[in-house]
Amino acid sequence: MRRIVSGAFLLLFCSTAARAQDTRESWTVGVSGAAGLPSYLASVRAGASLGEHAGIDVALARLSGGWSDHLSPAFITQVRWIRGGRTVAGDSRYWIFGALVMRARSSTTIIYPGNVRKYLVEEHTIAMPRVGYGWDHVTRRGTRVGLELSTGSAGEQAGLMLANAFVMWGPPRR
Numbered sequence: 001m002r003r004i005v006s007g008a009f010l011l012l013f014c015s016t017a018a019r020a021q022d023t024r025e026s027w028t029v030g031v032s033g034a035a036g037l038p039s040y041l042a043s044v045r046a047g048a049s050l051g052e053h054a055g056i057d058v059a060l061a062r063l064s065g066g067w068s069d070h071l072s073p074a075f076i077t078q079v080r081w082i083r084g085g086r087t088v089a090g091d092s093r094y095w096i097f098g099a100l101v102m103r104a105r106s107s108t109t110i111i112y113p114g115n116v117r118k119y120l121v122e123e124h125t126i127a128m129p130r131v132g133y134g135w136d137h138v139t140r141r142g143t144r145v146g147l148e149l150s151t152g153s154a155g156e157q158a159g160l161m162l163a164n165a166f167v168m169w170g171p172p173r174r
Contacts, residue, residue: 025047025048025049025055025086025090025138025142025144025170025173026048026049026142026170026171026173027046027047027048027049027170027171028046028047028048028142028144028168028169028170029044029045029046029047029168029169029170030044030045030046030144030166030167030168030169031043031044031045031166031167031168032045032059032061032164032165032166032167033164033165033166034162034163034164034165035162035163036160036161036162036163037159037160037161038158038160039063039064039160039162040063040064040162041061041062041063041064041074041162041164042061042062042064043059043060043061043062043074043076044059044060044061045057045058045059045060045166045168046058046059046168047144047168050079052082052085052086053081053082053083053085054079054080054081054082055079055080055082055094056077056078056079056080057076057077057078057080057098058075058076058077058078059075059076059077060073060074060075060076061073061074061075061076061100062074063102071102071103071104071105072102072103072104073102074100074101074102075100075101075102076098076099076100076101076130077098077099078096078097078098078099078130078150079096079097079098080094080095080096080134081094081095081097082094083095086138089137090137090138090139090140090173091135091136091137092135092136092137092138093133093134093135094133094134094135094136095131095132095133095134096130096131096132096133096134096148096150097130097131098129098130098150099127099128099129099130099152100126100127100128100130100152100160101125101126101127101128102125102126103123103124103125103126104123104124104125104126105121105122105123106121106122106124107119107120107121107122108120108122126154127154128152128153128154128160129152129153129154130150130151130152130160131150131151131152132148132149132150132151132162133148133149133150134146134147134148134149134150135147135148138173139173140172140173141172141173142169142170142171142172142173143167143168143169143170144166144167144168144169144170145166145167145168146165146166147163147164147165147166148162148163148164148166149161149162149163149164150162150164
């Protein structure tokens, strides 16, 4: 009987000690790279926890590939909704809700009779809502690594589907 009580006490003690650990990540800063359709991107990224079930990430990205060469850097903001919370080991799965905003310039050549050429240049802001799903792991030393799949589209612009891998560094978890 004494062994059962001791075993139950040890099990109770270990389980409460595991729950007492802080499983949220702190602020993090890092880099990410994404491949997708019709483009790919590289970015500098920062993130922070908004509680046990949410986080926020912001990034300054450069899109390349199938998009116009006349793009300004893109600003990406996303909120992570971690439905089940982060596990004690530091793993989480989350939904992504956010936006990508960038300035774009397009030009059209107009040829008049007599081979006179004029260029019509348009500048506009593209704001693209994004949704997706992600997986990440935060180590005890504060490194956060993960993978995200996201998609979005803005009006007449082509959709943007990305598979994003990232690594970020921050202070150790407590």
